[in-house]
Amino acid sequence: MMELQVIWLIRLVVACVLCLCIFIRSASSATEGFKSIACCADSDYTDLLTTLNYTTDYHWYSDKRGCRQIPDIVLSHRSNENVRMFDIDEGKRFGVTELGEVRSSRLQDFEIEGVFKATKDYIDFCVLKEDVNPFISQLELRPLPEEYLHDFDTSVLKLISRNNLCGTKDEIRFPVDQNDRIWKATSTSSSALPLSSNVSSVDLKGSVTPPLEVLQTALTHPEQLVFIHDDLETDDYEYSVFLYFHELNSTLKAGERVFDIYLNNEIKKAGFDVLEGGSKYNYTVLNISANGSLNITLVKASGSKFGPFLNAYEILQARPWIDESNQTDLVVIQKMREELLLQNQDNEALKSWSGDP
């Protein structure tokens, strides 16, 4: 058994009961614990852009009849050009945490990312049929720093947005980001101004710190910076908001750029000064319960010489972690499955059953 109390990120690209059991394995390299599965890929391969190694899913599904190619136009930044479609009966939901919903059978570039705490040495991931046959192209599992779950130990955090403000590259991920978080370049149409600098900073420590490349650009405004996300689900959910600051104006001193941080008109931090702690970098994690929309506003504090700025931010939505089968029970049942298989070698239903009741 390996160390299990670690935080994991699972990312599904293009994605209703069909389960895949992924075993969490330890190794010793920069990509320790990384698991990348490419559906219907002819063989295992290395992604040239990220240098990440992908495993084909033929180990689980040897059948090629469900394989389809993604049209070039919708394939942005993804190395696998195949998807696997599952022609299965409508399923029932039990003992699962829902992460997202795909509403159309049109193949599109669509990603779902969730963060959870691993309490066992494997994770079950399921796609459930509702209106359309489920399909999936890539499945990625990554270890993450513990700070992500802070107060949300018993939740699964679904990524809503991860933004690199004024970034010059569409996407920044591994190997620049050792955690392989995907930072999307974002600009806003508001009157905010870009800030950038190629300063290299020696004090960028901390496990959740975004890569320097992400922190080299920022947005600023003389009075207030506003970021609105009004396409959230209309129901009450708890959200975790990560804000990352790296002062790019090297001549500024502590006390010259001070601001208040609001989430949905609620003041969450007053008089925030990045330089106060003696470092040019700081980050803050804030909590808010929201229904439908989230308004992140940074307002210049009275007496401050300069307006607020922000380099990057992440929004994660908390969903309850629904406990599935007990591991001891599962091990017993998997053993039973193996014995049943020995006696019924041609039983397809048994072969495709992971053993999770």
Ligand SMILES: *[C@@H]1O[C@H](CO)[C@@H](O)[C@H](O)[C@H]1NC(C)=O
């Ligand atoms: C991919 O596999 C190759 C060969 O085993 C290895 O040299 C390389 O480091 C791996 N890439 C990553 C990102 O781990």
Ligand SMILES: *[C@@H]1O[C@H](CO)[C@@H](O)[C@H](O)[C@H]1NC(C)=O
């Ligand atoms: C954030 O939310 C969690 C879970 O609802 C709660 O336990 C915690 O007290 C909250 N923290 C803050 C700073 O609001």
Ligand SMILES: *[C@@H]1O[C@H](CO)[C@@H](O)[C@H](O)[C@H]1NC(C)=O
């Ligand atoms: C960025 O780097 C280039 C080349 O190293 C240098 O000429 C330029 O002055 C730098 N800009 C800033 C804002 O530091």
Ligand SMILES: *[C@@H]1O[C@H](CO)[C@@H](O)[C@H](O)[C@H]1NC(C)=O
């Ligand atoms: C969330 O907002 C929607 C639309 O404004 C409303 O119909 C719904 O009752 C709200 N839900 C909760 C839990 O407040």
Ligand SMILES: *[C@@H]1O[C@H](CO)[C@@H](O)[C@H](O)[C@H]1NC(C)=O
């Ligand atoms: C940087 O700060 C100095 C004051 O210390 C100010 O004069 C200058 O305009 C600032 N530069 C930017 C790009 O904000």
Ligand SMILES: *[C@@H]1O[C@H](CO)[C@@H](O)[C@H](O)[C@H]1NC(C)=O
């Ligand atoms: C966002 O929040 C700020 C600060 O509370 C407020 O001034 C602004 O009107 C809000 N914007 C929207 C669109 O709700």
Ligand SMILES: *[C@@H]1O[C@H](CO)[C@@H](O)[C@H](O)[C@H]1NC(C)=O
């Ligand atoms: C970040 O800000 C907090 C206060 O919000 C402060 O306690 C902490 O020391 C700062 N960290 C650094 C590295 O300056």
Ligand SMILES: *[C@@H]1O[C@H](CO)[C@@H](O)[C@H](O)[C@H]1NC(C)=O
């Ligand atoms: C799992 O089940 C076994 C036996 O049924 C029990 O001894 C164990 O405490 C259970 N573990 C958890 C985490 O519930």
